[in-house]
Amino acid sequence: MDLIWSGLREAIHILRTGDNSVWSITLRSLLVSGSAVLISLVVGILGGAVLAFKDFRGRSILLSFVNTGMGLPPVAVGLIVAVILWRSGPLGQFKLIYTPAAMVVAQTIIAAPIVTGFTAAALRHVDPRLRTQLYALGASRPQMLWIVLWETKLPLMAAVMAGFGGAISEVGASMMVGGNLAGDTRVLTTAVMLEVSRGDFAVAMALSIILLVLIFAVNAVLTAVQQQERM
Amino acid sequence: MRPPKLSLRDVTVRRRGVEVLCVPDLDVREGEVLAVIGPNGAGKTTLLQVLALLDRPAKGEVLYDGARVRGHELSIRRRMALMMQDPLLLRRSVAENVATGMRMRGVPRNERKTRTERWLARFDVAHLAERSARKISGGEAHRVSLARAFALEPEVLLLDEPFAALDQPTRETLLDELAGVLGETGLTTVFVTHDRSEALRLGDRVAVVIGGDVRQVGPTAEVFAAPADEGVASLVGAETIVAGKRVASVDGITSVRVGEHVIDGLARDGLPEDVLVVLRPEDVTLMKPNQHRPESSARNHLHGTITRITLLGYQARVSLDCGFPLVALITKQSLEDLDLQTGQQIAAAFKAHAVHLIPREKASPNQAGD
16 A cells, blocks of 8 residues: 555656656657647548448448557557568558657547547437438538537547547557657657556556546546537 | 519329429529428328439439539539428527528628527527427427528528428417518518418429329319319318219300219310319308308208218318219308207208319229219
């Protein structure tokens, strides 16, 4: 118990005094995971819309792939991205391995199927007559999609929450493709792992608290918006 | 001469390879209200969606102002408005719902505001403008939906059973208001309904759709008085449809043998020997068999037994067996005055011009004349 209490005290001290390296790791985590979620939203919303609205051969197989992708093991994603971006790999000439960009790619691959799956499920619940009504009101295809997305923004917020949660909390892929380089590719999850391996539980706890607060803050804001919309 | 506002030429719509609608030729004339009637699943909504350019036919052409629309669907769709059975209002305020279609069509903000206020007031829901569209009643939602359609100031208004889901009093009120606005605006309108009374009330012309085919198109009174075939006759409310054989045609009157009776109807060119006698229930008068027959122009007098009496509010439907089934619609007061009971003998009379004779198709159900 002593270890926990002293670790917590130390963590609160670090958070109160504002250790620069901790805040830079936090900012990097937000940038990397935020970028991955933004890209996932674009890919996932368009992909989800196609899966929900278009009737084409192989749709159910594609949907199965997306659903499988919602539970992709980050370590496997990391391995695949690392092999592709490795110096001797197919995209090695871009020199992306061990860069934040590589981490964005890996986290996008983790988050995009989650957003796609949630979006497809949300849009498939929309009354198909609404699309007809919107076209009849004079909507072009993009206008129709925008309004339908706006109408389904409550479940879509769940997609954002799940996607962001999946991206910011994964560790295996970031470690593998980012390399956990101090001041360059070190993010909250990889830093926690490093500090634990060093036996510095206080710093690990401080970083974990920040990670939890971040996830909580994002979810709290989106939940508040959801509740307001419901009223 | 101006071309029709909307036309279908040789249109066929298929679903999964099955033909669900076939329209050789249909015009919607400028300024008219064309009522489209038919039973459920007849293809009325498909017809409307083809007219609204929301469903592309497998074959055939849609013409707008006489010109083919293929390739210009969006710009022409934006000259029309469609109101569906369910208002399907968006998760936003009533005023924003009315403005949505205008915004998509690029109507300037000030104009949107003016039109929204005008049409919400016209349909008596201006006080709901800022309320969430999810928190208004069904009748109010239909008023908002009407305001949304009219605010688009379309050249053609398409209505798909707009009041079918409403209770009778609300439906009556909204029909009155819609009739009033259509009268004021002279807007070209296609009104789909399965309720013939709505078609009678609003339609300048009527198109009857049965089994994916447009069976008859014409002025409403004409279609109701002279249905082209048995299906149309049944749909427009002719409850007595019996088979007979034409026996004579003299002085504009055709006599038809139906069982033991000879029924006189107005002669019509080209009638074959096998015909159907079509009669609307409101054209049949009932009287006691021993009652002094009043002087009238009714040429047909029959006797029968009452098999069933059905009360319909202030009216009663009386079914008779005259050797063939005959249905009369009388007032509840007449029912009481005549003291009619099931099993009672009764006399029925109807005029020759109330009898509509149509060629008999091969599989007519009632073969009383054979």
